[in-house]
Amino acid sequence: MIRFAVILALLWPVAVAAQSIEEQARAAVSALESASTMLDQAEGARDRVRALTQTIQAFETGLGAMRAGLRQAAINEAQLTAKLASRDTEVAELLGVLQSMGGAPSPVILLHPEGPMGTARAGMLLAELTPALNRQADALRQDLENVQTLRALQADAAKRLQTGLTEVQSARTALNQAMAERTDLPKRFTADPVRTGILIASTETLDGFASGLSEIVTNETEPARATLDGKIGDLPLPVQGLVLRRAGEADAAGVKRPGLILATRPGAIVTSPTAATIRYTGGLLDFGNVVILEPQANALFVIAGLDVVYGEAGQVIAGGTPIGLMGGATAEIGEELSPLREGSGTERSETLYIEVREDNTPQDPELWFRTDEDG
Structure with missing residues (x-):
């Protein structure tokens, strides 16, 4: 009987949230299917740029949810499998006890060498023990079913993830074409490429470049009426990402910048x-490809680290207008689903730098943007 008690103590089931993960995966699948529908509709949309932008954002949200759900499913499946493997001996003993109890005739199993009193005590203890053993067997069966469910979920969702990755790449290609064909944006000024080149060559800091922006334009009209009244502190981040480094925090090389770095x-x-006026697009100093936006008079948003940039200096754009794409290669499906990537940040391999300048003085971007959520 002591051995039975030890088996029971070792085999208390560990709760596995398979149903919750299934629900998350279904929600992600639904988001990807909606994005696929949006992609089909975007081809015939009157404003293809806006439609494709919304489609890509929907894909990014759905793919992010799918990755997170699948990684958690892989982690739970691995934990559950390890738990079952570590208890092979106890499971074998439990199955042996249950089989012996089920196969032996009741009068024989209840006989006790100490006579009727011993038989009565053994019968009472066995009556209490049998339901507990059955519960443990049911829990073991449920654990095994959960493993099978998680494995099936991962296999199906991996296919959907691959399809989603292919479709979002098609949407990005279509957006590149749509942006190249776009001619309907109003312009506040025309950039002078000669003056711009001279300014870039003669400045060594962002301060110097920003202060000279007003001198490299021609045919400038009245300033745009765009204003950030009531929006400062509640602006959305320009990209779905996580805060990697805050303003003033040193990087691995000890360099401090007044802007925000997103992974x-x-x-x-x-x-x-x-809504903003594009003041500059292109390479700048050591920032890589940069887009500088003027959301209101005397305020600039410097957005740096893009791979592809859209738009031209002087154009007036609405909020939510695409200004570029990040670079980097998409991970292989096996890497996407690896539990080792969970929390490591390796799936967010690109970095975007955001600097806010008012009267050419750097401001803390977190006082302008919402940074409390993963965009």
Whole structure:
């Protein structure tokens, strides 16, 4: 009987949230299917740029949810399998006890060498023990079913993930074409490429470049009436990402910048946080490809680190307009689903730098943007 008690103590079931993971995966699948529908509709949409932008953002949300759900499913499946493997001996003993109880005639199993009193005590103890053993057997059966469910879920969702990755790449290609064909944006000024080149060559800091922006334009009209009244502190981040480094925090080389660094996934779409005038697009200093936006007079958003940039200096764009795409290669499906990637940040291999300048003085971006959620 002591051995039975030890088996019971070792075999208390560990709760596995398979149903919850299934629900998350179904929600992600639904999001990807909706994005696929949006992609079909975007081809015939009057404003293809807006439709494709919304489609790519929907894909990014769905793919992010799918990755998270699948990684958690892989982690739970691995934990559950390890738990079952570590209890092979106890499971074998439990099955042996249950089989012996089920196969032996009741009068024989109840006989006790100490006579009737011993037989009565053994019978009472066995009556209490049998339901507990059955519960443990049911829990073991449920654990095995959960493993099978998680494995089936991962196999099906991996196919959907691959389809989603292919479709979002098609949407990005279509967006590139739509942006190249777009001619309907109003312009506040025309950039002078000669003056721009001279300014870039003669400045060594972002301060110097920003202060000279007003000198490299021609045919400038009245300033745009865009204003951030009531929006400061509540602006959306321009990309779905996680805060990697805050303003003033040193990087691995000890370099401190006054802006915010976001970790993003490869190929993520970058959009204008609000209506703005594009003041500059292109390479700049050591920032890589840069887009500088003017959301209101005397304020600039410097967005750096893009792979592809959209738009031209002087154009006035609405909030949510795509201004570029992040670079990087998409991970293989096996890497996407690996539990080792969970929490490591390796799936967000690209970085976007955001600097806010008011009267050419850097401001803390977290006082302007919402950074409390994963975009």
